[in-house]
Amino acid sequence: MRISTSWIFQQGVNAMLDQQTALAKTQQQLATGKRILAPSDDPSASTRVLELDQLIDTSKQYQRNSNYAETRLKLEETVLTEVGDVLQRVRELAVRANNGTLSAGDRNAIAVEVRTNLDGLLQLSNSKDATGEYLFAGNKTGTRPFSDGGAGNYAYDGDQGERSLQIGPTRQVSVGDSGDNVFMKVDDGAGGIGSMFEALYDFAVDLEANSPSATTLTRLDSAIDEVLNTRASIGARLNTIDSQRNMNDSFDLMLQENRSTLEDLDYAEAVSRFERQLLALQASQQSFVKIEGLSLFNYL
Amino acid sequence: MASGDLFSIGTSGLLAFQRTLNTISHNIANVNTDGYSRQTVDLATRPPQATGYGFSGKGVETVTIRRSYDAFVESSVRSSTSATAEFEAFHALASQLDNVLANTDTGMSSSLQRYFNAVQDVADTPSSPAARQVLFNEGQQLATQFNELADWIEGVRGQVNSEIQNGVNEINQISAAIAELNQAIVIEQGRAGHPPNDLLDQRDTLIKDMSELVSVTTLKQDDGSVNVLIGTGQVLVRGNTATSLGVIQEAGDPNQLGVAVQGNGGVVVPVTSQISGGRLGGVINFRDQLLDPSSNSLGLVAIGMGNFVNEQHQRGMDLNGVLGLDVFSVAQPQVLTVAGAPGNVSVAFDDVSQLSNSDYKLQFNAGAWELTNKLTGQNIAMTGTGTAVDPFIAEGMQIEIAAAPANGDTYFLRPTRNGAMDMQMVLANSRQIAAAAPVRSVSATANVGTGVITAGSVTDINNAVFQSTPGQLAPPVLVRITSATSYDIYDNTNTASPVLLEAGIAYDPATGAELFPTPGGLDHGYRMHLSGAPLAGDEFSSEYNTGGIGDNRNALLLAGLATDKLMYGGSASITDTYNGLVVDVGTGTKQAEINSLAQKRILDQTLATRESISGVNLDEEAANLVRYQQAYQAAAQVISTANSLFDTLLNAVRR
Numbered sequence: 001m002r003i004s005t006s007w008i009f010q011q012g013v014n015a016m017l018d019q020q021t022a023l024a025k026t027q028q029q030l031a032t033g034k035r036i037l038a039p040s041d042d043p044s045a046s047t048r049v050l051e052l053d054q055l056i057d058t059s060k061q062y063q064r065n066s067n068y069a070e071t072r073l074k075l076e077e078t079v080l081t082e083v084g085d086v087l088q089r090v091r092e093l094a095v096r097a098n099n100g101t102l103s104a105g106d107r108n109a110i111a112v113e114v115r116t117n118l119d120g121l122l123q124l125s126n127s128k129d130a131t132g133e134y135l136f137a138g139n140k141t142g143t144r145p146f147s148d149g150g151a152g153n154y155a156y157d158g159d160q161g162e163r164s165l166q167i168g169p170t171r172q173v174s175v176g177d178s179g180d181n182v183f184m185k186v187d188d189g190a191g192g193i194g195s196m197f198e199a200l201y202d203f204a205v206d207l208e209a210n211s212p213s214a215t216t217l218t219r220l221d222s223a224i225d226e227v228l229n230t231r232a233s234i235g236a237r238l239n240t241i242d243s244q245r246n247m248n249d250s251f252d253l254m255l256q257e258n259r260s261t262l263e264d265l266d267y268a269e270a271v272s273r274f275e276r277q278l279l280a281l282q283a284s285q286q287s288f289v290k291i292e293g294l295s296l297f298n299y300l
Numbered sequence: 301m302a303s304g305d306l307f308s309i310g311t312s313g314l315l316a317f318q319r320t321l322n323t324i325s326h327n328i329a330n331v332n333t334d335g336y337s338r339q340t341v342d343l344a345t346r347p348p349q350a351t352g353y354g355f356s357g358k359g360v361e362t363v364t365i366r367r368s369y370d371a372f373v374e375s376s377v378r379s380s381t382s383a384t385a386e387f388e389a390f391h392a393l394a395s396q397l398d399n400v401l402a403n404t405d406t407g408m409s410s411s412l413q414r415y416f417n418a419v420q421d422v423a424d425t426p427s428s429p430a431a432r433q434v435l436f437n438e439g440q441q442l443a444t445q446f447n448e449l450a451d452w453i454e455g456v457r458g459q460v461n462s463e464i465q466n467g468v469n470e471i472n473q474i475s476a477a478i479a480e481l482n483q484a485i486v487i488e489q490g491r492a493g494h495p496p497n498d499l500l501d502q503r504d505t506l507i508k509d510m511s512e513l514v515s516v517t518t519l520k521q522d523d524g525s526v527n528v529l530i531g532t533g534q535v536l537v538r539g540n541t542a543t544s545l546g547v548i549q550e551a552g553d554p555n556q557l558g559v560a561v562q563g564n565g566g567v568v569v570p571v572t573s574q575i576s577g578g579r580l581g582g583v584i585n586f587r588d589q590l591l592d593p594s595s596n597s598l599g600l601v602a603i604g605m606g607n608f609v610n611e612q613h614q615r616g617m618d619l620n621g622v623l624g625l626d627v628f629s630v631a632q633p634q635v636l637t638v639a640g641a642p643g644n645v646s647v648a649f650d651d652v653s654q655l656s657n658s659d660y661k662l663q664f665n666a667g668a669w670e671l672t673n674k675l676t677g678q679n680i681a682m683t684g685t686g687t688a689v690d691p692f693i694a695e696g697m698q699i700e701i702a703a704a705p706a707n708g709d710t711y712f713l714r715p716t717r718n719g720a721m722d723m724q725m726v727l728a729n730s731r732q733i734a735a736a737a738p739v740r741s742v743s744a745t746a747n748v749g750t751g752v753i754t755a756g757s758v759t760d761i762n763n764a765v766f767q768s769t770p771g772q773l774a775p776p777v778l779v780r781i782t783s784a785t786s787y788d789i790y791d792n793t794n795t796a797s798p799v800l801l802e803a804g805i806a807y808d809p810a811t812g813a814e815l816f817p818t819p820g821g822l823d824h825g826y827r828m829h830l831s832g833a834p835l836a837g838d839e840f841s842s843e844y845n846t847g848g849i850g851d852n853r854n855a856l857l858l859a860g861l862a863t864d865k866l867m868y869g870g871s872a873s874i875t876d877t878y879n880g881l882v883v884d885v886g887t888g889t890k891q892a893e894i895n896s897l898a899q900k901r902i903l904d905q906t907l908a909t910r911e912s913i914s915g916v917n918l919d920e921e922a923a924n925l926v927r928y929q930q931a932y933q934a935a936a937q938v939i940s941t942a943n944s945l946f947d948t949l950l951n952a953v954r955r
Contacts, residue, residue, distance in 0.1 A: 004338075004915020005331055007908060014904070039402045039886025040395065040893060046402055047883040050409050054875055057410075058862070061417045068424045131428045133850055139736065141427055141850025159740055159845075161755055163852050165424055166859060176850075184745060193745065296922035 012288035019281040026274045035265045045262045052259040058169075059252045066167045066245045070238060072175045076135055077234045079127045080182070084227045086117050086124065090200060091220045093117075097203075097212045104210040111207035118200040122146055122154075125183050125197075136179030139163065145179045146197070152205070154197040156184050168244045173237050182230050187222035189215025196223045305358070306942035312359030313935030316343050319362050320928045327916045328925075335505030337367035337914035339497055367497040373910050374504060375518070378511040380903040382577035385512045387896035389463070389582030394590055394889040396456055400449070401594075402882045408601060409882075411445040412875055414438050416862035422735050423855035427619065432730035439627060439725045446602045450720035453595050454555070460583045460591065461557045467513050467580040468545045468559060474510045475528065475542035478503060482525035483540035489524040510536075515577025531574030534561050545571075551636035551712050559584075588675060590888045592717075596657035597881040599631065599719025604867050604874045606630040606723055607652040612861060615758040616734025616854030617845055621771055623761065624734025624854070631722035633697060633715040640664070640709030646700050647713055653866055654696030657881075660713040664705040671699075674712065735858075736851035738766060739773065739826045744839040751781065751834025755853060756826050756842060763825025773844045777801065777815070779830065781838040784809065787830075789818060792841055809833040815842070 028037055039046040093110050096102070102110075125136055125146045133141035139161030147155050158179050164172040188194035199219035206213045320341045330336040342363040348355035400406045418435040425431045481503040488496040507528065510516055519527040521539070528537040536543055543561060548570060550556040558572035559580070575581050606628035616624040633647040645662060649655070659674040671680045671694055682692040682699070691698040697715055727733065739756040758766075768774045778792035785807050790798030802820045807813050812831030817823040828842060845851060867877045 001908075002912040002915070002917060002920075003908075004911040005918040007911040007915055011908075038395065038398045038889070039882050040398045040889035043883050043886030043890055046886055047879045050402060050879050050882060051875075053404075053409065054413050057413045057417065061420045065420060065424055131425050133425070133427055137850065139740065139845070139848040139851035143847050159848060160742060161740055161845075161848060161851055163426070163850060164856065165852075166420060166856060169863075172856070180745070296919040300922060300926065 008291060012284065012291065015284045016281065016288065019277060019284060023274070023277045023281060026270060026277055029265050030267070030270055030274060033265050033267075034263055036263055049259055049263045052255050052262070056252060056255045056259070059248050059255065062167055062169075062248050063245060063252075065165045066241050066248065069165045069167055069173055069175045070241050072129060073234050073238055073241070075127075075129055076176065077231060077238075079124055079135060080227055080231050080234070083121060083124050084224060084231070086121050087196070087220060087224045087227060090114055090117050090203070091217070091224065094203060094212070094216045094220055097207055098217075107207040107210050107212070111204045114200055114204040114207065118197060118204065121200060122148060122197060125179060134158070135176065136182060138176070138178035138180065146183065148197070152198055152201040154195045154201075156180050156195070167241055168248060171240070171244055173240055173244075175237075177230050177233070182226060186226055187219055189213070189219045194219075196226075199223055305356075306938060306945065309357070309359035310935050310938035310942055312346060312361060313938065314932060316341070316360045316362050317928045317932040317935060319365075321925070321932065323365055324921050324924050324928065328918065328921050331916045331918060331921075335501050335508065336916070337369045337497065337501050337504075338916050339365050339367050341365050364494050365497060367495075367501065368914050369500075370910075370913050371520075373906065373913060374508075376906045377903070377910050378508055378516065378518075379577075380899060380906045381508055382511045382515040382581070384896065384899040384903045385579045386515075386577050386582035386585070387892050387899050389579040390586045390590075391889065391892035391896045393456060393459065393583065393586045394885065394892050397453070397590065397594055397885045398889040400452060401885055406449065406452070407882070408442075408445060408449060408598070408878050409875070411438075411442045412601075412605070412862070412878065415442045416859055419855055419859040419862075422733060423852040423859055426735040426852040426855060427849040429730065432619070432733050432735075435733055436725075436727065436730035439727065442605075443628060443723045443725045446598070446720040446723045450595070450598060450602075453591070453598065454721070457555055457587070457591060457595070460587045461555070463579065463583040464557045464559065465547050467578075467583070468547050471510060471513050471536070471580070472542075472544045474506050474513075475536045475544070478506050478510070478526070478528060478537045479540050479542040481506065482537065485524045486540070495524070511578060513578045514575055514580045531571050531576065534569075534571055534574065551638045553636055556587075586892075590885065592659060593657050593675070594881060594885055595720075596659065596714070596716045597877065597884070599716035599721070600655055600657050600867070601720070601874060601878045601881070602723040603630055603649070603655065603716055603719040604652055604877060606719075607649070608861050608864075608866050608874070609858065612854065612858050613734050615737070615761045615857075617736040617738040617848070617851075618734040619731040619849055621846060623738055623766060623770075625732055626726050629722065629724045629726050631716075631718040633713060634717050636712040636714070638710040638712060640705060640711065641703065644702050644705065644709070645711045645713075646702070647697050647715065648700075649696060649715070650691075650693050650698040651696045654869055655715055656695055656868070657716060658695070659717070660695070660715075662699065662711045662713055664707060664709040666707065669701070669705075671695075671713075733855075735855035736845055736848045737853040738845050739828075739842055740845045740848060740851070741828050742841045742843060744841070747834065747838040747840075749781065749835035749838045750832040751830060751838055751840070752832050753779075753840045754827075754829045756828040757853065757857075758826045760823075760825035763823070765824040765826075771844060771846065773824070773842060776841060776843045777824065779815065779840040781807070781834045781836055781840075783836050784833065787813075787834075789815070789822070792843075807834075 029035060036042050036046050036049065093114055097107055097110050126144055127135045129135055134143065134145050137143050137145035137158030140158045143157050145156055145158035147157060149155050156179055160178045160180050162174045162178055163176050164174050167173050183197070184195045185193050186196050186199055188198070199216070202213065203216045206216065323339050323341050327338055343360050344363045346358035346361045348357050402409070404410050415438045418438040421431045422435050481499060485496055485499050485503065488499060503526065507516060507518060507526070510528065514530050517529045519529070521527060525539050527535060527539070529535050546560045546562060546568060548558050548560045548568060550558045550572070558570055559575055560568045560570045563569040572584060575584055607630050609628060610626045610630065613624040613627045618624055633649065635645055635647050660680070661672045661674050663670050669682070669686060669692065671682055672678060673680060680694050682694040684690045684692045686692045686699060686701040688700055691700045697713065737756060737758060739758065741753040741756050743753055765773055765775070775791040775793040778790040778798045779787050780790060781787045787805050787807050788803045789801045789805065791801050792798045802818050802822060805819055809832065812829055815828045815830065816826065830840060862875060863873050865871060865873055867874060872880065
């Protein structure tokens with residue numbers, strides 16, 4: 001086939017342009033470490049990468065939620081441990097107070113200590129977390145949940161709500177226990193229920209009257225049980241969070257791997273491609289110069 | 301033989317070779333001229349002279365100067381030029397969208413994700429001002445990101461419009477130039493009786509230039525002129541007259557330009573849909589097939605986001621203890637009047653989950669309204685009658701017709717076009733974020749059974765129970781267990797003396813019971829589930845969630861919107877819808893790239909063929925230069941020989 005002089009030139013130029021385009025792309029891939037530079041490079045993979053990004057982000061958020069839930073539950077557990085300690089101390093006092101050899105004065109002294117513990121208990125039940133929310137107010141976290149109405153009347157002003165956090169795609173965990181459940185549902189020694197505070201208050205009043213009641217121990221034991229039950233439930237929830245967090249971690253790892261397979265560049269392949277393309281460009285540049293130098297006019 | 305013949309033959313050779321050398325120089329001079337076709341001189345023997353001893357040759361004559369040209373190859377070049385330019389223009393615009401949509405900084409993907417993560421943080425600490433402020437800012441950021449991306453897409457639309465404007469201008473200039481050349485060619489050819497090669501080349505070059513703008517067909521006329529047509533037969537050039545194309549606005553939309561021809565009597569005939577090929581065809585295709593759907597998809601994501609977040613947010617209670625307000629403003633469908641009374645058709649959303657990313661044409665034909673998908677041309681069935689009380693319902697829209705239409709009334713409906721552009725965050729401050737649910741349940745402390753009741757979830761916030769008295773349930777209810785298998789429901793407005801609403805409702809401890817709707821049909825717009833084994837005398841009640849600032853039930857539901865399948869009839873989540881847009885644009889761009897590369901190869905091939913026929917090869921011209929130089933020298937030698945023959949004769953006579 002005939003070939004025209006300008007076409008020889010154009011073909012040489014086109015070849016160099018094409019190779020430069022390919023080279024520039026490989027260079028950009030090497031610079032970013034990414035195989036996919038725009039969705040059109042691999043539309044289905046790049047959408048998958050977007051989805052994976054979203055999943056990875058979501059799973060990171062679940063980890064944040066888990067961490068927050070853990071912090072909050074551990075705080076609650078710490079407070080409840082102290083509550084348990086207070087109750088245990090009062091129980092010891094109750095055992096001591098039942099000793100028939102004690103004088104009215106001795107009992108009065110114990111009563112003072114019981115009242116101090118009652119104040120401590122009330123303070124603990126009104127504990128706040130780091131963000132200033134009352135721990136045991138249910139969802140009314142801005143409302144001081146427990147108040148002393150005087151004469152052994154203690155009111156609960158929170159509600160029965162328990163906040164749940166999303167710690168996995170399908171798993172929510174409750175991060176609080178309403179004070180109503182923890183402090184207000186203790187056996188009152190008369191077949192009904194009452195608050196822990198009442199139990200301590202009544203105990204102190206009995207001591208001051210120098211007539212310890214037989215039901216005090218029952219009431220205190222019920223209170224201790226209540227606290228232990230709640231702590232057990234917190235422990236179970238902490239375990240749940242732990243196992244969910246492990247699951248989230250391995251899920252996250254799997255997602256990252258998937259993403260890397262889809263998006264990341266195979267450097268070995270890319271570098272050898274780069275070398276090949278460089279060679280091809282140099283070859284076309286050299287052949288261009290040689291061919292362009294050829295002309296019959298040179299010999300006329 | 302007369303020596304005069306020798307002179308004549310020698311001269312004919314000299315003249316012929318001089319012309320040939322001229323042509324060779326012309327070829328060499330035009331080696332780099334675009335569209336130039338190599339010219340060759342056709343030589344032939346002169347008519348011989350009959351003599352008694354046979355025919356005696358009379359030398360050479362120049363028949364014509366011919367350009368090396370193949371009409372078929374030229375038309376292949378034109379059509380591949382059109383196709384290449386079309387896909388290249390498409391690809392150039394598409395790759396702009398492609399680069400932006402999936403980018404983490406410019407795309408919506410990470411903004412949506414960040415918004416929902418911030419919702420989760422509020423769910424973790426609902427009363428924390430910090431978490432709320434972050435969500436508030438993310439909401440503003442999300443709306444701004446939608447606006448900016450929409451602006452950016454509109455910028456691409458601006459490029460489409462200026463491409464159309466420029467393309468039409470260029471086509472008009474080229475048509476005028478072709479018409480002028482037609483005239484010159486007809487005159488020159490008539491005068492000389494030979495084709496004016498260089499003018500023909502110039503005209504072919506212009507036609508090729510035009511085919512880069514739009515696909516053309518040419519009809520060669522006997523007088524040497526060429527008629528140029530585009531689309532389905534719109535004549536741009538007939539002989540020495542050119543018809544101008546014009547730019548029009550589609551349905552009065554300055555952002556949607558189209559192409560029209562000036563018809564008979566100044567009638568403007570829109571031909572946008574008939575334009576194919578070339579840069580103009582490429583940009584129009586890009587707009588119809590990729591830009592409009594993308595713009596609509598982005599709008600759809602924004603509308604879905606706005607609508608469903610608003611819906612859920614309204615079901616919540618904010619930090620001030622009042623019901624949730626709208627979070628985002630949601631753009632309403634756009635209606636353009638093509639023919640008929642403006643404003644006669646109004647469109648609103650009926651069901652956002654049924655919306656698509658299409659535009660529609662609503663036309664009144666033969667006494668009935670017809671809805672068609674503008675891109676596919678598919679007919680869409682509508683239910684309803686189009687009145688205010690019974691509007692037409694189709695594709696998630698409700699369409700209302702105000703007054704009686706006339707045949708031919710036509711409206712364009714763009715349900716989601718402005719969705720992203722017009723999205724705004726309308727909450728005033730972060731306290732207005734409704735993380736809590738407005739209801740809560742209470743189990744009486746004195747309960748002795750094992751019955752439990754769920755905290756409650758809102759199903760219909762528009763129920764009068766929520767709406768009639770702000771900050772209260774009107775009324776709250778009390779559930780009084782009457783036996784292990786039955787209970788009564790009371791209006792608990794006055795807790796001292798509840799008023800019986802419904803008595804003797806059956807209760808099965810195995811399955812529990814949903815408070816609403818009651819067997820008697822009472823529904824307060826929320827759900828609370830009673831389960832376990834409550835005993836007679838136990839009481840449960842519902843109340844407004846006053847003071848429930850630590851409640852995150854509504855925030856959890858808001859966060860769930862990230863993955864809930866809310867769009868496309870329940871088949872895709874909001875983020876899926878955005879990802880769908882990315883894959884559509886990616887695939888469209890990829891396809892355009894492949895097509896453009898393939899067409900480029902074909903074009904290269906046809907250009908190589910054209911060049912092999914019409915192109916100038918300098919080596920070939922050099923060889924010919926030598927060849928005809930030698931022939932010229934030989935012919936000159938003939939003259940010289942004739943001269944010496946003549947001298948010999950004269951000398952013989954003189955002696």
